[in-house]
Amino acid sequence: xxxxxxxxxxxxxxxxxxxxxxxxxxxxxxxxxxxxxxxxxxxxxxxxxxxxxxxxxxxxxxxxxxxxxxxxxxxxxxxxxxxxxxxxxxxxxxxxxxxxxxxxxxxxxxxxxxxxxxxxxxxxxxxxxxxxxxxxxxxxxxxxxxxxxxxxxxxxxxxxxxxxxxxxxxxxxxxxxxxxxxxxxxxxxxxxxxxxxxxxxxxxxxxxxxxxxxxxxxxxxxxxxxxxxxxxxxxxxxxxxxxxxxxxxxxxxxxxxxxxxxxxxxxxxxxxxxxxxxxxxxxxxxxxxxxxxxxxxxxxxxxxxxxxxxxxxxxxxxxxxxxxxxxxxxxxxxxxxxxxxxxxxxxxxxxxxxxxxxxxxxxxxxxxxxxxxxxxxxxxxxxxxxxxxxxxxxxxxxxxxxxxxxxxxxxxxxxxxxxxxxxxxxxxxxxxxxxxxxxxxxxxxxx
Amino acid sequence: xxxxxxxxxxxxxxxxxxxxxxxxxxxxxxxxxxxxxxxxxxxxxxxxxxxxxxxxxxxxxxxxxxxxxxxxxxxxxxxxxxxxxxxxxxxxxxxxxxxxxxxxxxxxxxxxxxxxxxxxxxxxxxxxxxxxxxxxxxxxxxxxxxxxxxxxxxxxxxxxxxxxxxxxxxxxxxxxxxxxxxxxxxxxxxxxxxxxxxxxxxxxxxxxxxxxxxxxxxxxxxxxxxxxxxxxxxxxxxxxxxxxxxxxxxxxxxxxxxxxxxxxxxxxxxxxxxxxxxxxxxxxxxxxxxxxxxxxxxxxxxxxxxxxxxxxxxxxxxxxxxxxxxxxxxxxxxxxxxxxxxxxxxxxxxxxxxxxxxxxxxxxxxxxxxxxxxxxxxxxxxxxxxxxxxxxxxxxxxxxxxxxxxxxxxxxxxxxxxxxxxxxxxxxxxxxxxxxxxxxxxxxxxx
Ligand SMILES: Cc1cc2nc3c(=O)[nH]c(=O)nc-3n(C[C@H](O)[C@H](O)[C@H](O)COP(=O)(O)O)c2cc1C
Ligand SMILES: Cc1cc2nc3c(=O)[nH]c(=O)nc-3n(C[C@H](O)[C@H](O)[C@H](O)COP(=O)(O)O)c2cc1C
Numbered sequence: 001x002x003x004x005x006x007x008x009x010x011x012x013x014x015x016x017x018x019x020x021x022x023x024x025x026x027x028x029x030x031x032x033x034x035x036x037x038x039x040x041x042x043x044x045x046x047x048x049x050x051x052x053x054x055x056x057x058x059x060x061x062x063x064x065x066x067x068x069x070x071x072x073x074x075x076x077x078x079x080x081x082x083x084x085x086x087x088x089x090x091x092x093x094x095x096x097x098x099x100x101x102x103x104x105x106x107x108x109x110x111x112x113x114x115x116x117x118x119x120x121x122x123x124x125x126x127x128x129x130x131x132x133x134x135x136x137x138x139x140x141x142x143x144x145x146x147x148x149x150x151x152x153x154x155x156x157x158x159x160x161x162x163x164x165x166x167x168x169x170x171x172x173x174x175x176x177x178x179x180x181x182x183x184x185x186x187x188x189x190x191x192x193x194x195x196x197x198x199x200x201x202x203x204x205x206x207x208x209x210x211x212x213x214x215x216x217x218x219x220x221x222x223x224x225x226x227x228x229x230x231x232x233x234x235x236x237x238x239x240x241x242x243x244x245x246x247x248x249x250x251x252x253x254x255x256x257x258x259x260x261x262x263x264x265x266x267x268x269x270x271x272x273x274x275x276x277x278x279x280x281x282x283x284x285x286x287x288x289x290x291x292x293x294x295x296x297x298x299x300x301x302x303x304x305x306x307x308x309x310x311x312x313x314x315x316x317x318x319x320x321x322x323x324x325x326x327x328x329x330x331x332x333x334x335x336x337x338x339x340x341x342x343x344x345x346x347x348x349x350x351x352x353x354x355x356x357x358x359x360x361x362x363x364x365x366x367x368x369x370x371x372x373x374x375x376x377x378x379x380x381x382x383x384x385x386x387x388x389x390x391x392x393x394x395x396x397x398x399x400x401x402x403x404x405x406x407x408x409x410x411x412x413x414x415x416x417x418x419x420x421x422x423x424x425x426x427x428x429x430x431x432x433x434x435x436x437x438x439x440x441x442x443x444x445x446x447x
Numbered sequence: 448x449x450x451x452x453x454x455x456x457x458x459x460x461x462x463x464x465x466x467x468x469x470x471x472x473x474x475x476x477x478x479x480x481x482x483x484x485x486x487x488x489x490x491x492x493x494x495x496x497x498x499x500x501x502x503x504x505x506x507x508x509x510x511x512x513x514x515x516x517x518x519x520x521x522x523x524x525x526x527x528x529x530x531x532x533x534x535x536x537x538x539x540x541x542x543x544x545x546x547x548x549x550x551x552x553x554x555x556x557x558x559x560x561x562x563x564x565x566x567x568x569x570x571x572x573x574x575x576x577x578x579x580x581x582x583x584x585x586x587x588x589x590x591x592x593x594x595x596x597x598x599x600x601x602x603x604x605x606x607x608x609x610x611x612x613x614x615x616x617x618x619x620x621x622x623x624x625x626x627x628x629x630x631x632x633x634x635x636x637x638x639x640x641x642x643x644x645x646x647x648x649x650x651x652x653x654x655x656x657x658x659x660x661x662x663x664x665x666x667x668x669x670x671x672x673x674x675x676x677x678x679x680x681x682x683x684x685x686x687x688x689x690x691x692x693x694x695x696x697x698x699x700x701x702x703x704x705x706x707x708x709x710x711x712x713x714x715x716x717x718x719x720x721x722x723x724x725x726x727x728x729x730x731x732x733x734x735x736x737x738x739x740x741x742x743x744x745x746x747x748x749x750x751x752x753x754x755x756x757x758x759x760x761x762x763x764x765x766x767x768x769x770x771x772x773x774x775x776x777x778x779x780x781x782x783x784x785x786x787x788x789x790x791x792x793x794x795x796x797x798x799x800x801x802x803x804x805x806x807x808x809x810x811x812x813x814x815x816x817x818x819x820x821x822x823x824x825x826x827x828x829x830x831x832x833x834x835x836x837x838x839x840x841x842x843x844x845x846x847x848x849x850x851x852x853x854x855x856x857x858x859x860x861x862x863x864x865x866x867x868x869x870x871x872x873x874x875x876x877x878x879x880x881x882x883x884x885x886x887x888x889x890x891x892x893x894x
Contacts (some may be wrong), residue, residue, distance in 0.1 A: 025625070026625040027625075036653075036654065062554065062652070066635065067618075075654075078558045080527075080561035084531040084532055088535050088536070107586045108551070141646045181515035199509075203511060237595055
């Protein structure tokens with residue numbers, strides 16, 4: 001291993017509310033009053049770019065629940081508008097939005113993403129998800145969420161429609177011949193898609209984006225989710241509580257991709273990482289304990305009910321977590337539930353301990369330590385083949401990302417693990433992904 | 448009339464491609480290579496703000512046609528992303544996007560507009576249209592456009608859903624009580640809408656926008672279009688070839704609004720205005736003639752076929768326009784066709800003359816002259832009660848809006864017709880519109 005080239009670490013900032021710890025907004029001096037202010041999001045973007053991160057990453061959801069909004073501010077402004085503003089506040093960093101294929105019309109989605117890619121000069125990415133709750137469905141004319149298999153079938157079709165639309169108006173068809181035509185329309189390639197979930201004629205009314213196609217991310221842990229990722233994803237936001245589960249996930253995903261004829265090196269697997277960094281480990285633990293102490297137990301229990309499908313309100317706080325049904329019997333989001341099972345299985349926590357473990361990022365990898373020990377852990381995962389990098393989920397924002405950028409990034413840079421300057425200008429280049437073939441090639445050259 | 452207060456003129460910039468003249472992109476030094484560059488749109492926004500205009504206005508369409516893209520660059524990047532960037536490049540000017548109620552999911556539209564309103568600190572507007580072509584329908588899973596009546600029924604419902612969603616998460620429900628709840632959920636007002644076209648539970652996952660509700664524009668000329676405008680619109684983008692038709696339109700609209708119990712003074716009727724301005728009238732005419740000379744006749748004829756539903760390829764160019772069927776028999780977009788009828792009726796042009804008249808803005812009011820004579824015409828329309836102001840459609844961009852801002856605006860300012868500085872900070876304030884009632888008022892106080 002010592003002679004192998006040092007793998008570069010990929011790092012995104014998953015920007016979320018006042019930070020990923022459920023009690024972040026309760027801490028003194030939190031950003032809670034700034035969530036509707038675009039300057040807050042732009043500030044996060046600038047800090048992340050200062051750290052030369054690969055991308056900003058925004059999640060998305062299509063509803064607020066009564067319990068949710070009482071518990072804390074989990075909302076953002078609509079992510080594509082936020083990323084557009086972030087694009088103009090930065091120069092190089094990538095910009096990844098989450099889009100639900102269950103609720104979005106693919107023509108609108110393709111167009112918004114193509115525009116974001118033009119506006120950012122090739123820095124857009126799209127994280128395709130299939131959504132999680134019936135409350136979201138009821139905001140979009142459906143009585144309930146379509147079933148899991150149907151959602152993933154739709155997601156695959158959605159991605160193919162997006163690709164067909166991004167390819168449909170090749171930039172080189174624009175002749176702008178002031179004595180003749182503006183576009184050579186023989187080069188248009190309308191996808192004329194007719195499928196189970198979508199019928200979209202095309203072409204798109206925005207020419208090919210600078211990256212050919214915005215970078216495709218995926219987040220979803222079930223077998224159909226992995227299969228979709230193996231087929232299409234260039235970046236993956238994964239959940240992994242420990243190195244072993246991350247390794248198993250990444251290996252499985254790479255094997256699936258290889259079986260489909262893809263080079264696994266063209267897929268960046270980036271689990272979520274909650275890092276509490278301070279000059280000493282004691283200080284980092286103290287800060288984390290302070291956040292934990294601000295958690296309202298009843299609300300956390302309610303969220304745990306959702307994650308586990310159990311009525312947790314009767315559970316005893318200082319007793320071990322009661323036996324949970326196997327993964328196969330769980331009908332909610334399986335990835336999250338698998339993590340709960342894994343935590344319970346590995347550390348046999350009390351209910352109270354489990355709540356603390358889930359409170360920052362809901363079961364994502366968590367490190368508490370000094371800049372060096374956090375960098376060690378990142379290297380350990382990457383060297384073990386458990387991750388290509390991480391989707392950073394700072395417990396508080398902006399503090400947590402400032403700390404990471406100022407303290408951990410320099411350690412990774414000194415160790416030759418992370419860029420000191422951007423080399424490319426596009427997200428595709430930052431992630432070391434191949435250029436998109438087929439796009440921009442005239443029809444006659446494609447076959 | 449001399450003792451009446453001088454009515455203030457409202458002015459938007461309708462930013463479109465290289466300008467509204469169909470041959471604008473063919474002129475030397477045109478902006479044709481910059482359409483995909485956000486810096487171009489930001490520059491237009493800054494010029495308009497320098498002129499203290501009320502708002503930027505973007506149209507929208509959901510398809511490109513083969514003929515369309517050969518004829519010229521009628522495309523924009525997706526307008527909400529463009530306006531978001533414009534919001535960050537300016538401080539005060541309003542930002543109005545066009546949204547088709549035929550193709551947009553109201554939850555997504557409400558959220559995007561609420562975000563734009565937050566990002567711009569209260570400067571967002573939405574122009575609700577019902578779309579025009581089957582090609583657009585085929586990009587959104589429909590074989591053809593729903594019929595006119597159905598589209599307008601949907602549009603009315605769409606607006607009500609948007610309003611319900613914008614009202615649904617009142618900002619004052621956010622307590623951010625770090626010892627208690629983030630939101631007092633008893634103040635949430637989910638619309639629980641169940642209608643013919645939409646079922647949307649709500650609440651929206653973005654709190655009440657700064658304006659309460661973004662300003663509602665409408666563009667559509669038929670009786671159902673006017674009825675919709677009378678009921679809901681706060682601004683109207685109208686087509687009027689001459690003062691008489693503008694006066695008839697505005698009077699009809701105000702009567703309809705009054706009949707519905709609304710104060711007509713709370714509706715700004717803004718016809719399109721194509722102004723060719725130069726130091727002398729001869730110079731203005733010369734510039735216009737130069738643009739006209741760049742029009743490819745065959746393409747213009749093809750577009751005329753669409754506007755009239757006739758096969759115009761057999762028409763003789765220098766003969767008078769052949770008799771056209773009455774408005775009632777025309778099944779395409781009626782507003783545009785009514786204008787063609789009106790032009791033919793009023794000036795009995797040859798086919799070639801009609802093409803020239805339609806080439807810049809397709810039958811909108813057109814003035815060619817000096818800054819003073821253009822300002823005279825604007826005043827004449829406003830004083831006659833034919834308009835509250837105009838949606839400026841410069842024949843070329845950025846040149847045409849720079850000329851207008853530097854030459855016509857100062858004349859209007861000297862005459863006490865147009866602001867020298869913004870007084871308010873929101874679009875609602877710029878347009879002198881009342882604050883939105885009901886929004887932000889706790890449920891108990893509403894009834
Ligand atoms: C790490 C991770 C992140 C996710 N982020 C989102 C999100 O932002 N929005 C969303 O609607 N769903 C999100 N999902 C949900 C998935 O898209 C999917 O709907 C759900 O997990 C069920 O799929 P699965 O069984 O394959 O995990 C996420 C899932 C995972 C595993
Ligand atoms: C002045 C004006 C501007 C319009 N702008 C748009 C537009 O930007 N996008 C669009 O899809 N339809 C636009 N429309 C079309 C209308 O929304 C409507 O679909 C069409 O005109 C038929 O309605 P009508 O018969 O009431 O005019 C516009 C119509 C008018 C009169």
